[in-house]
Amino acid sequence: MKAKLVTHEWADFNKRTREGEFSTGTYGWTSRNGDPDNFLFPLLSKSNIPGTNYGRWTDEKFEQLLAQAVQTQNRDERAKLYQQAVEIANEQTPFIPLAHAINYVPLSKRVQGFVQNPFGYTPFYGVSLSE
Numbered sequence: 001m002k003a004k005l006v007t008h009e010w011a012d013f014n015k016r017t018r019e020g021e022f023s024t025g026t027y028g029w030t031s032r033n034g035d036p037d038n039f040l041f042p043l044l045s046k047s048n049i050p051g052t053n054y055g056r057w058t059d060e061k062f063e064q065l066l067a068q069a070v071q072t073q074n075r076d077e078r079a080k081l082y083q084q085a086v087e088i089a090n091e092q093t094p095f096i097p098l099a100h101a102i103n104y105v106p107l108s109k110r111v112q113g114f115v116q117n118p119f120g121y122t123p124f125y126g127v128s129l130s131e
Contacts, residue, residue, distance in 0.1 A: 026098075029042070029052075036079075040066055040085055040089070043095065044095075045063065046063060062088045111127065
């Protein structure tokens with residue numbers, strides 16, 4: 001495979017990406033809450049063209065599964081629907097995930113009342129140190 005690397009000023013890169021002026025590229029995304037919908041909808045839904053579905057990929061069955069999953073109250077059924085959607089995306093490979101951030105929080109046994117927040121910030125309300 002031959003590739004020509006091209007760089008752009010950030011504003012120009014964003015404009016070109018939104019307008020689909022690329023054959024391949026890299027972009028970063030980290031979910032704010034870990035919910036499958038916070039990955040699949042912004043990155044792959046046709047509702048986000050133009051927007052964060054930079055590859056402009058669409059699949060009607062995928063869209064139906066997302067719509068069902070986001071409205072489903074049953075946790076197990078919701079997980080199955082998202083799994084089916086992921087399988088469709090994996091088969092068609094609209095993008096290749098390279099990495100995902102993992103937040104580590106070191107704690108002492110003296111720390112009381114700390115709860116790690118899945119949104120990436122650390123609230124210390126109600127946290128104390130024991131003797």
